[in-house]
Amino acid sequence: MRLIASALATLAFAGTASFAQGQTLKVTYDLSLAGLPLGKADLISSFKGKKYEMKGNAKLTGLAMLLTGGKGEASAAGTLAEAKPRSTSFEVVSKASENQRSVRMGLKGGRVAEVEIDPPLEPKEDRIPVKAADKRGVVDPMSALLMPALASKSLTDPDNCNRTIPVFDGASRMDVVLTYAETKNVEVTGYSGPVLVCNARYVPVSGHRPERPATKFMQENRDMAVWLAPVEGPRLLFPLKVSVRTMIGMGEMQASLWSLEGDGKASTRTRRAVRADEAIKAGTLQ
Template identity: 40%
Template sequence: MIDAVFSSHVPRGLLAAALLAWAQPALADGRLDAKYVLSVGGVELGRASVVVQAGASTYEISGSGRITGVLRAVSSGNGVAAARGVLTPSKMVPRVYALNAEADGKKEGARLAMAGGAVAEMEVEPPLRPAPDRVPVTNATLQDIIDPMSGAFVYVPEPTNPLSSAVCERAVPVFDGRQRYDIVLNYLRTEQVKVSGYKGPAVVCGVRYKPVSGHRPSRYTVQYMVDNKDMFVWLVPIEGTRLMAPFKVSVATMIGTAVFQATSFSAKAQNGAVPVSAPKP
């Protein structure tokens, strides 16, 4: 998968050095293989697959997705993304993130190398277009960040109970190569969920979007998401790890409620070196 993500560019400097780490398989204490369906108003629009491996000190996340359902009749699209980093006693620290996506013939890509929680080098395609009302992305806003793939998972350090309300009480500082924003979580409840491969508790968090830089405050869609109080995520534990994975995400949109729901969720504790390969949705 990493070869596919980076095939359009030969990375340099810190980005090239970070990629060398992908050649070494991670020692995994736990692995997740999950499949998801995206729907809006109950109508399927896409499918995705995710593989996660995490050990005592490292993690890898690899995912792919494509347009399906009725939307496929009028549009086409697919994408792959990957992230890798280290686990400290208190948090996830990403080292490299890559995204390649294509929709209706238009390509988009992002490659980030990170060091010490800050962006050290990046490549974004196409470049972000200048706009007079765009809040500039500065070095100050690129400190202590996490990439979107890593940020979709919650790391619960010892001795916190992975199924406690503390899982939700946090702000996730995300940078995707274009925008820097916080995803603010708050605890709502714990409920039972069931799908192929998993039956058990899920911690339900309310979600709020807080833009920091790279966005255009005058745009209606930005203000809509800032004011949106109907966003929720269901988190479940990945066996053998301290990671919580999204089981379901629900977001109110201007055309209906978008739901990203697991259709299979296989999490297993394991030991040994097993490399992550590209999943197929």
């Protein structure tokens, strides 16, 4: 489940608009699994010049909450580079029933400088060792959601889909490989316009256990996708929706509310709430 949760976290975010200095993007996601509602996630991203800060929290509701008590909080910070974000810090705390685990990570120049996991992962003989080289040129799972557009292309150019995101979550190194599928128009609260629909692939590099059924499933998974919406100011793309097929059904993070605030004023752009599912036929994502 940690593998699936990491993949979801790596591929999820939403929003689009023109950014000025000192603006904040707030997004609420509906979480579901196999068509059943699981809970909600709230994500806040603040931008000032090239610097960014991200904070998020998720909480399961209903039966899922009663069975697992699951909830989590995460944060990240860094600067925006031309090719990809340059993380400086990342922290996540996840709670399920009576168990809790925290991960804190510091990065410098795209290199992991320090990692603290509490409690530590149990040593496993079949776990692929993480090499020093695997911790260079990476981004944390939250910062990976910020996708700078190609300098020579428009924000909605299909080539913006085609990228490989090198992610390190504190314990494992993976690549998320995106490829263009199609362009669609969507309407959700706070945004109406085109999105790039990108197919996604999970490619483990190290820190994983290759013989685990969940690892093999995700490696062979061809039912994953992310929908990216354009952000004019910093020329970024954000996922509007993430879909990942798990071993027990399709998992989705669907933006239901979006707002942009800047210079002390709330965004005046509001629209009737319409789920993207109503505007877009189901894409490919796991």
